[in-house]
Amino acid sequence: MLDNLVSRQVRLKSRPHGIPQADHFEIVESAVPDLLEGEILVRNAFLSVEPAMRGWVNAAQNYADAVAIGDVMRAFAAGEVVASRNPDFAVGDKIMGMLGWQEYSVSTPRAIRRKVIENDLPLSLSLGVLGINGVTAYFALTEVGMPRPGDTVVVSTAAGSVGSAVGQIAKLMGCRTVGIAGGAAKVAACLEEFGFEAAVDYKALDFEERLASACPDGVDVYHDNAGGWITDAVLRRINKGARIVVCGTASVASWEPWPTGPRPERHLLNKAARMEGFLVWDYEHRYEEAVARLASWVRDGSLRYREEIVDGIGEAPGSIAALYRGENFGKRLIRLFPA
Amino acid sequence: MLDNLVSRQVRLKSRPHGIPQADHFEIVESAVPDLLEGEILVRNAFLSVEPAMRGWVNAAQNYADAVAIGDVMRAFAAGEVVASRNPDFAVGDKIMGMLGWQEYSVSTPRAIRRKVIENDLPLSLSLGVLGINGVTAYFALTEVGMPRPGDTVVVSTAAGSVGSAVGQIAKLMGCRTVGIAGGAAKVAACLEEFGFEAAVDYKALDFEERLASACPDGVDVYHDNAGGWITDAVLRRINKGARIVVCGTASVASWEPWPTGPRPERHLLNKAARMEGFLVWDYEHRYEEAVARLASWVRDGSLRYREEIVDGIGEAPGSIAALYRGENFGKRLIRLFPA
Numbered sequence: 001m002l003d004n005l006v007s008r009q010v011r012l013k014s015r016p017h018g019i020p021q022a023d024h025f026e027i028v029e030s031a032v033p034d035l036l037e038g039e040i041l042v043r044n045a046f047l048s049v050e051p052a053m054r055g056w057v058n059a060a061q062n063y064a065d066a067v068a069i070g071d072v073m074r075a076f077a078a079g080e081v082v083a084s085r086n087p088d089f090a091v092g093d094k095i096m097g098m099l100g101w102q103e104y105s106v107s108t109p110r111a112i113r114r115k116v117i118e119n120d121l122p123l124s125l126s127l128g129v130l131g132i133n134g135v136t137a138y139f140a141l142t143e144v145g146m147p148r149p150g151d152t153v154v155v156s157t158a159a160g161s162v163g164s165a166v167g168q169i170a171k172l173m174g175c176r177t178v179g180i181a182g183g184a185a186k187v188a189a190c191l192e193e194f195g196f197e198a199a200v201d202y203k204a205l206d207f208e209e210r211l212a213s214a215c216p217d218g219v220d221v222y223h224d225n226a227g228g229w230i231t232d233a234v235l236r237r238i239n240k241g242a243r244i245v246v247c248g249t250a251s252v253a254s255w256e257p258w259p260t261g262p263r264p265e266r267h268l269l270n271k272a273a274r275m276e277g278f279l280v281w282d283y284e285h286r287y288e289e290a291v292a293r294l295a296s297w298v299r300d301g302s303l304r305y306r307e308e309i310v311d312g313i314g315e316a317p318g319s320i321a322a323l324y325r326g327e328n329f330g331k332r333l334i335r336l337f338p339a
Numbered sequence: 340m341l342d343n344l345v346s347r348q349v350r351l352k353s354r355p356h357g358i359p360q361a362d363h364f365e366i367v368e369s370a371v372p373d374l375l376e377g378e379i380l381v382r383n384a385f386l387s388v389e390p391a392m393r394g395w396v397n398a399a400q401n402y403a404d405a406v407a408i409g410d411v412m413r414a415f416a417a418g419e420v421v422a423s424r425n426p427d428f429a430v431g432d433k434i435m436g437m438l439g440w441q442e443y444s445v446s447t448p449r450a451i452r453r454k455v456i457e458n459d460l461p462l463s464l465s466l467g468v469l470g471i472n473g474v475t476a477y478f479a480l481t482e483v484g485m486p487r488p489g490d491t492v493v494v495s496t497a498a499g500s501v502g503s504a505v506g507q508i509a510k511l512m513g514c515r516t517v518g519i520a521g522g523a524a525k526v527a528a529c530l531e532e533f534g535f536e537a538a539v540d541y542k543a544l545d546f547e548e549r550l551a552s553a554c555p556d557g558v559d560v561y562h563d564n565a566g567g568w569i570t571d572a573v574l575r576r577i578n579k580g581a582r583i584v585v586c587g588t589a590s591v592a593s594w595e596p597w598p599t600g601p602r603p604e605r606h607l608l609n610k611a612a613r614m615e616g617f618l619v620w621d622y623e624h625r626y627e628e629a630v631a632r633l634a635s636w637v638r639d640g641s642l643r644y645r646e647e648i649v650d651g652i653g654e655a656p657g658s659i660a661a662l663y664r665g666e667n668f669g670k671r672l673i674r675l676f677p678a
Contacts, residue, residue: 227604246608260599265566268616269585275614277607 005032009072010101010316012057018254020057022318025073032104035085040112042095042105044079046309047334048127049319051225051250058255073101073316078116078126079337094119096126101316103336114287118295128161128331129298129305130291132280136247137165138290140223140278141173144245149174151220152239154211155196156230157250159186161305161331164194165294166223168303171195175221178214180230182326189329193304202226208233218242226251228261235267242273250324306330344371348411349440349655351396357593359396361657364412371443374424379451381434381444383418385648386673387466388658390564390589397594412440412655417455417465418676433458435465440655442675453626457634467500467670468637468644469630471619475586476504476562477629479617480512483584484560488513493550493558493573494535495565496589498525500644500670503533504633505562507642510534514560517553519569521665528668532643541565547572557581565590567600574606581612589663645669 006029013026035041056074057067067074077099081089088109089095097112099105116126128134140162147153153170157163158179167177167190179190179199190199198214200207211233218239224231227249238244252259268275283290297303307330310319315334323332345368352365374380395413396406406413416438420428427448428434436451438444455465467473479501486492492509496502497518506516506529518529518538529538537553539546550572557578563570566588577583591598607614622629636642646669649658654673662671 224604227602231604246604249604249608252602252605255605258601258605261602262597263566263591263600264603264614265563265570265585265588265616266591266594266597268614269588269618270616272616272618272621274616275603275607277604277609277611277613279608279611282611 005104006030007032007102007104008313009103010313011072012067012069015059015066015069016054016057017256018058019054019324020320022321024057025317027313027317030102033106035083035106038086038108040081040086040089040107041083042077042079042097042099042107043082043337044077044099044103044105045335045337046078046124046127047101047313047316047336048076048131049316049323049332049334050076050132051248051323053320054324074098075101076113076127076132077101077105078123078131079105094123094126096131101313103313114291118291121295121298124307124309124333124335125298125305127333128307129165129303130294133161133331134165134294134303135283135287135290136278136280137162137169138294139280139283139286140245140247141166141169141221143283144276144278145170145221145223145243147173147175147221151175152178152215152217153221153223154178154180154215154219154234155223156180156202156226156234157248158196158199159189159194159306159329160225162247163223163225164190164305164330165303167194167196168297170221172297172302178211180211180226180234186329189306193306202230212237221245223247228252228259232262235262235264238267238271238273240271240273242271244273244275246275246277253324307333309333309335311335344443345369346371346441346443347652348442349652350411351406351408354398354405354408355393355396356595357397358393358663359659361660363396364656366652366656369441372445374422374445377425377447379420379425379428379446380422381416381418381436381438381446382421382676383416383438383442383444384674384676385417385463385466386440386652386655386675387415387470388655388662388671388673389415389471390587390662392659393663413437414440415452415466415471416440416444417462417470418444433462433465435470440652442652453630457630460634460637463646463648463670463672463674464637464644466672467646468504468642469633472500472670473504473633474622474626474629475617475619476501476508477633478619478622478625479562479584479586480505480508480560482622483615483617484509484562484582486512486514486560490514490559491517491554491556491578492560492562493517493519493554494562495519495541495569495573496587497535497538498528498533498645498668499564501586502562502564503529503644503669504642506533506535507636509560511636511641517550519550519565519573525668528645532645541569551576560584562586567591567598571601574601574603577606577610577612579610579612581610583612583614585614585616592663646672648672648674650674
């Protein structure tokens, strides 16, 4: 069966400095090999696009090894098992894992994150609000942000897939939520779809004044997906004992050369505040706990999400750059086959 | 009795920008007023000098209100009760508190930190290793640094009164300790007196290489009294899950204008590391717990300290600037009367 099956793959062609562009990748047709004992073949229905991919392809030190030139681009994907030589996986199982930017993945259990068991909900959610994004939001907020009811929780990239979930979970926890997003449409989504009490456009000339007005009692928790000058502005308004969760640095275009900015030490010292990095990998063993809670909130309508789905693997190479241009609205996915 | 008693006081004469110099203060003779009900009169034996005093007199936002022009300089001091109209305090009691840079203090219990009960040890220790410095070291390390046995703990201003205690307590906790200090004499003290496994001179041209050699397994805990470029160098070597305790910013001469430096967010994110400010005031309710432990370590010789004692209130005005020039060696105290 596999003899004649051809899979299109997106491979890394050259090493980007800064944000990966479409021409750092190439699309190659590759014959799907026969399965070895223990392997499964997955037909990917959705490929994921996320900001962290910049780090995965850059040579600069990161939390994961860089993708090698010529390798299929590392990516989460969700699909269906179409052939199996592993007793734990049956044809028809829906799975999500590190399956790469390709139409078909020959995979072992090591690369599989989980079987998707929420069959009443769309498979695509396993890559977004019920995937790394939702799980990130859940643990970053509850384990590092540690909000108390009544806290002011500020979220950057608040209309995005992680930020919108952070805001909604913080609201479920009794917090006052303030979103930071770019442009009128995203600000409106923060207020109307995601229930933020206030939302501030970072593109506004008077951003810092608007932020101050939105946070009359200061900032207790800052979920930071942005970094850079947006973070600098929030740091100037933190309260005693504030927790700053460093979850992403979307506003920083490149770390080569390493950018400079106002030193944060004095803010942290004066307020006995904490700035802490969050890596969702550290919570892998608690993934199902988060997904179960997130799914129940999706079902009862208290956790809303947006997806931006484009069709065809040809959309993949340019999709990271589009993400950093802020063009996406909600979780960006590439659909290859009907789920 | 008080009618004829005159106390010399060091008052703030003008508002410093940056590090306070001798001429920002003036010494004034002042008649000691009669005691009101509830007050006590303390003859100060030792006045304390500490880096935090810079913040207490600067106008820039800080964790405490600025000392007003014309006020006696805020300072810890230790002395003996020489008159009392408060039933909780008897003549002869040794006390430590926020008594100001002056020979005699008319005080209420509000300003008293504690009665000094370690009468087998010198009273001066209540301002150093058994005072704010020791208590800071104890809680900053155990509550924020949270070292585990085998961790590499790096300490800046390691020969100073806080840093030397942090290093020794970390060693008691089974850690490998690396001190950062300025000049050969302080580096030698780190190694010979305070038991650091390695010590690095930040004035060396190849400081960063020396730091790397001293930390072959990276950095798990960084107790930071320095800030600035010393901190930048340590940040580049942190391990997964590292804790950076921001306890002081001695290397930063001024926060007006606010200095810039390499952004730390990416280090914190890649390592899921934490950078957290520490204010000893937050542990006031646990002060005696720390002093009791510190005193037992001083008695059994496992916690060593240095004092640099100068005589006479005339030494006070220039003493903060001397501290920032790095001239002091151990806890700097001004002795007014024999204890």
